[in-house]
Amino acid sequence: MAEVKTERLDGYRRLIDIARDLASTLDLDILLSRIVHAATEISGAEAASILLFDDTSRQLYFQVATNMDESTRRGIMVPLEGSIAGWIVNNRQTVRIANVHDDPRFFSNVEETTGFSTESILGIPLVTKNKIVGVLEALNKPKGKFTDTDESMLLVLGAQAAVAIENARLFQQSDLISEFVHELRTPLSSLSTATYLLLRPEMAHEQRNQIINNIHSETMRLNALASSFLDLARLESGRVQFRKMRFSIADLFYECKDILSAKAMESNIQVRVESPEDVPLLNADRDKIKQVVLNLLSNAIKYNRPNGTVILRADVTENEIVLFIQDTGLGIPEESQPHLFEKFFRVREHESRAAGTGLGLSICKQIIHGHGGRVEVKSKVGVGTVFSVFLPNNNKSQPHVEPAKK
Template sequence: MSNLDPITRPARFLRLIEVAGNLSSTLDLDVLLNRIVHTAADLTGAQEASILLYDENNEELYFQAATNMDSGLMRGLIVPVDGSIAGKIVRERRAERISNVSDEPQHFGEVGETTEVKTISLLGIPMITQDKVIGVLEAINKQVGEFTQEDQEVLSALGSQAAIAIVNARLFQQSDLIAELVHELRTPLASLNTAAHLSMRPEISEEQRMQMAETIFKETQRLSEMTTAFLDIARLESGRYQFRVEEIDLVVLLKEAVNTMQSRLEERNIQVGLDLPDSLPKVQGDYDKLKQVLLNLISNAIKYNRPSGTIHISSQVDGKTINIQIRDTGHGILPEHRRELFQKFYRVPGSDQHATGTGLGLSICKKIVEAHGGQIELDSEVSVGTLVTVSLPVSG
């Protein structure tokens, strides 16, 4: 259905009923939010629609989804409760219908600046469930005429359905994450417990005691890495992570990432070949997060390489995408283990013999790359090596 078609009243309510069933059928928060904003724009005949979620602890609204948001980079953008129309909607728990926002002193322009869509008219409703405001659903720029009372009713009805679905999806996401974390903490905790227990036995030798102390040291280190990485994932998954977006020169970024890893490369006697053009088109993204992706990938290429192996890093432009390739001469990964590589905590059986790790590196990489509108792929041949390709869209 096109946004320009006038939708009759019964047709709209029929559509709402259809959507309501649809909303509760997914527990994937991203998919759900996307469906809601598209339906909101469709049903109200608006140019765009967006969702801001409300964090009552910090009294902040943060941007979560919009019809005109094709990459995930805008997620997490904070909109102040004081000094925004959305904030007013939360505070007063009432819809706002405005024909021209420039007449409103409360209009917060930053979102418009980031999305390059100028807001003229606006219809916003509070999303309330169990007497709590969980966010704001906004439709902007009515395509024909002005937002009507009926638009407001339809959007409110959609908002109530959406609120319930969002709360459900969030609960599910949290319980899922916590269950996974608890599960993964069990193994290192069990070996810590055993080592600590044994080291107290009077009959063990000094040498054995030292060995146990070493196990305790390594396992606590791993636990601490795991919690840091896990927090990273949880932040990325919750959509609360705020990307700092700028124009990035990948040549600079790639060289810097290799420099950062220099001492680890020397330690393992691994040579790196960098094969980069003099310049690459810029990409829009978060410099530190993209650097984290490269560091993770280079770290894998070091950890799972053979002694005195090599790493080859190259980059090419292919139309509107830039491909970055990291190739190593490691032992490779069997096809049956490749499918699960990007899952949280997954490590190929036997990886412990090569290197320590949490199994979170690749899943963090995937989340970051996808938030940038890109893709990550892995190809591997046993005994030959592994090739990871990251593709990112060219800016503009």
């Protein structure tokens, strides 16, 4: 009895992980394959499949199955009338059958095509925003029948899956809004699964606390996401006015170091400011450049190693003032470097190390470009990273040099 309970709890906990996992991809194929594997895992079924519903042709077609390869599956259509999946779509209800061969709704064509013999089925409709997306079926429970618990867990998975599928389709229209919505759904699906779990009476005190902590951190992330997104949307729309003034870079560096000193101390990271005296005042929007330095410095701290170092340095060239933010951290794999400044991009290996939104560097780039500057990165895995911010040196009066004659 107690064992059954723990097993169920493990299953529910697994659902939280799965929900996060589902919300973290926009690739429809990857997503669907994750869903069917999760479905077999939580229901203990031999196989699982997803049929997607095509609104226009009003037909169901096999999209993915754990027990068929792509070439077998491709093109298998299932009619709305005379199939179990069709019945699920029409009635928007769950179906649980011990032996499909005794059921008049069973569509035997699939079995003939694939050679897979089905006995028991647990099928649920995938519905989001009152719209039916498809059907998720778990097939063949090796020992006995599908249970009430199997059904309720599959329903939770189905709810997450429907949202994720719809979302992946939405993303095909890829714009800032749909990217943002997708990012919102990761923390939101964690939150909704967490609250669902809190409502379970069998949840132990300790587990409740764990879930509440989870809710707290996801809420913080949502908050950060919302403000970063607004910043970025404003910058991208070109509505942001830069208010330029002359200021000392060294002072700005010390100010940023102070703001993040608690964060640096947590991992025992030393932040050093090394600005030569002769770097001239920068003529730029101080608040915005401060946002850039804070973003780069917080990354340098976040993706550092314990007892690491960060150096803030400035230099001047003929036409530019350059800010360097250098760390002794994890480094960035070469194949990730071209994507660093893309919205929502995060290095996969870093995701578990620190919380983030993947918007910081996009915001930096917008601000720097808005000032007529550019940003470069040099990095080596396991050694460290240096971000260089080049800003025009507006101190000199414009040189009146004749353009070179050709």
